[in-house]
Amino acid sequence: MIKRQADVTRTLLIRAAGDAISEAGATTFTLDGVAKRAGLSKGALLHHFPTKSVLVEAVVRDLVDQFWNDVQAAALEDSEPNCRMTRAYILTIARLGEKQNRRWGGLATAFVVDPSLLHLWRDTLRRYQQAVESETQACESAWIARLAVDSLWSAELFGTPSIGGTSRAKLIERLVGLTYPIAERDKQAA
Known part of the structure; x- marks a missing residue:
């Protein structure tokens, strides 16, 4: 599929x-800094993103979508169906690079300044949570693992x-x- 030039420009600006x-x-x-970094005019940026808040929302949406696409891809690679989404979530966080974590950290301030942006993360987290609950009825250790990796990620x-x-x-x-x-855990520990 060939991407339209406008889509390529939007992606360049979002990144x-x-x-x-x-x-x-x-x-x-x-x-101005974003336009310069993208090698475009400020007018081109404003054509795609008329305000700073619209641009920040697009960055949040892109980062959230990228994160959950990575979780889904990791889940598809997992042959054990029980708690597959939780493992995928843990592994996705583990694989985030320093650059991605700096973006998430920078966006954390956006969540504080504009709480309406937080809905993007919360909505996808709810969908993820539903996937976890549907794959296993009661697996306390998986929930502990997920909350622990959230804590690690927050620290990072x-x-x-x-x-x-x-x-x-x-x-x-x-x-x-x-x-x-x-x-399965007993086999892995041996």
């Missing part, structure tokens, strides 16, 4: 805005002391292990 937000924050980045987003390197990798492996049925 440039994401980079600007990750460096300057959602409240202090400038439209806000730059608070956390763990890295092999300790982080071991923690992720352990959290993923908590999502398997008990018999």
